[in-house]
Amino acid sequence: MSAISSNDVIGRSDEAHGHAKPQPYWSPYAAGIGLGLVLLLAFVIMGRGLGASGAFTSLVATGVHAIAPEHTASNPYYQEYLGDGSRHPLKDWLVFEVLGVFVGGFLSGILAGRVKTTVEKGQHISTAKRLTFAFSGGILMGIGAKLARGCTSGQALTGGALLSVGSWTFMMCVFGGAYALAYFMRRQWL
Amino acid sequence: MSAPFFKYGMFGDDTSLIVAFITGIGFGFFLERAGFGSGRKLAAQFYGYDLTVFKVMFTAIITAMLGLYYLSVIGYVDLSLVYVSPTYLMPQIAGGLLLGFGFVIGGYCPGTSCVAASTGRIDGIIYLAGIVVGILIFGESFSLVENFYNSSAMGSITLPQVTGMSYGLIVFLVVLMALGGFMFAGWAEKKWAHIRPEQG
Incomplete structure (x- = not known):
């Protein structure tokens, strides 16, 4: 009985300690299997996989349409995301x-004590420069995607x-594009 | 055959949105578990001392690929009903390069920047704003790129179709390649360990 309660106390103090300090990330293989199973479930349940950039295209198309409906009507790219109007374009998978x-x-993040207001960067770059790079990278990513x-x-x-x-x-x-440019970006990250 | 469930009409569009939301929770959860809410961790891939991006990505690819392959072999999933997005070779080469530039400049890709933003990374939020602007630029200049965007259309072709090898053999080769890649990653991380920056 006493052994159990002392274990309990140790367990609790470990947990309290864990909340103060961010926990280490999972092994990449464990996280990869988790991610792979989510993807497999999407295939089996929906017959489609995962995505991300498409959601932001729906958002952009909806926004542009709200401001200038005649403009989106003449643009086949926005039209693809707006659909025929039978359902709201944001009611999308x-x-x-x-x-x-x-x-x-x-x-x-919250379970692992990793939610924190911060800027991800190396030590040799200012926050303003890092955020400028983040914004520029996002633009290239949006166009590329x-x-x-x-x-x-x-x-x-x-x-x-x-x-x-x-x-x-x-x-x-x-991978090729990122490795080709990595040398020039080293001051941002290293 | 009974899967994909949605394609067999087991539930409708509204339910599919709930499935989407739950799927997304799982997706975001494991991305964050891997450390992909951190731009530094992601960018480390391109400096050799931490190849987590490669390891997670290829573990996920072979897990889903093997699972889908075996479920189709035993007749549970109809592979022909799983949507394979069509190949447009030239725009995908150009888009891939641009995306690679954006990745190492900005530190994220679209999915990981959502996780970064929701765990408090200011650069992740700014990056998301950049993505929205990038998509807007693409949308507004669509008439200029439309021809290129629709060029080299090859349909939903897969590696087994192009090489003439069986699906199972390609699956096997991808697994072999990934395992070789994991061993190489272990070696590379040691070789470039001295590049790893101090934390802080």
Whole structure:
């Protein structure tokens, strides 16, 4: 009896300690299997994979449409995301999935004591410069993901698992592009 | 055959949105568990001392690929009903390169930036704003890129179709390649360990 209660106390104090300090990340293989099973479930339940950038395209198309409906009417790219008007363009699978990504990321972060208002950067770059790079990188990512018809989630991960030729080509180009530029970005990260 | 459930009409569009939300929670959860809410951790992939991005991505790919392959072999999933997005080779090469640039400059991809933003990373929130602007630029200049965007259309082709090898053999080769990659990653992380920056 006393042994059990003393274990209890130790357990509790460990937990309290864990909350003060962020927990280490999972092994990449454990997290990868978790991610792979989520993707597999999406295939089995929905017959489709994961995505991310598409949700933001729905958001942009909806926003532009609200401001200038005649403008989006003449643009076939926005039209694809706005649909025929039979349902709201934000009532979309990827939009709801990405809302879940925000929630799931927050849940995991808060449980591990990793939610923190901060800026991710190396020590040799100012916050203002880092945020400028973040914004510029985001713009390139947005354009690239639209040109490629998907991002790391929809193309590399989903299309990769489905052995799509375009997705594998895309994946090689993502790594190639990033490695080609990494040397010039070293002061931001190292 | 009884899967994909949605394609067999087991539930409707409204329920599919609930499925989407729950799927997203799982997706975001494991991304954060891997450390992908941190731009530094993600960018480390391109400096050799921490190849977590490669390991997580390829573990996820072979898990989902093997699972889907075996479920189709035993006749549970109809593989032809799983949506494979069509290949447009040239725009996907160009888009992939741009995305790679954006990744190492900005530190995230769209999915990981959502996780970064929801765990408090200011750079993740700014990055998301950048993505929205990038998509807007693409949308507004669509008439200029439309021809290129629709060029080299090859349909929903897969590696087994292009190589003439069986689906199972390609699955096996991808697993072999991933395992080789994991061993290489272990070696590379030691070789470039001295580059790892101080925490802080």
